[in-house]
Amino acid sequence: MDGIKIRRVISKKKKLCPHCLKEVKPTSNLGGWLLPQEYSCNSCGYFGSVALEDKN
Ligand SMILES: [Zn+2]
Numbered sequence: 294m295d296g297i298k299i300r301r302v303i304s305k306k307k308k309l310c311p312h313c314l315k316e317v318k319p320t321s322n323l324g325g326w327l328l329p330q331e332y333s334c335n336s337c338g339y340f341g342s343v344a345l346e347d348k349n
Pocket of ligand 1: 335338
């Protein structure tokens with residue numbers, strides 16, 4: 294019985310900074326599960342839980 298696989302619901306979509314629209318990086322691997330995900334932007338210094346989803 295090896296047909297059961299755990300499905301990961303973690304989105305691999307890129308998140309974009311709401312300020313400068315550059316890609317932001319999640320600040321925690323646990324974000325979105327135990328805690329609200331937060332993101333940081335290396336371009337403008339933005340930090341927060343709001344990020345835009347890249348639609349491509
Ligand atoms: Zn930014």
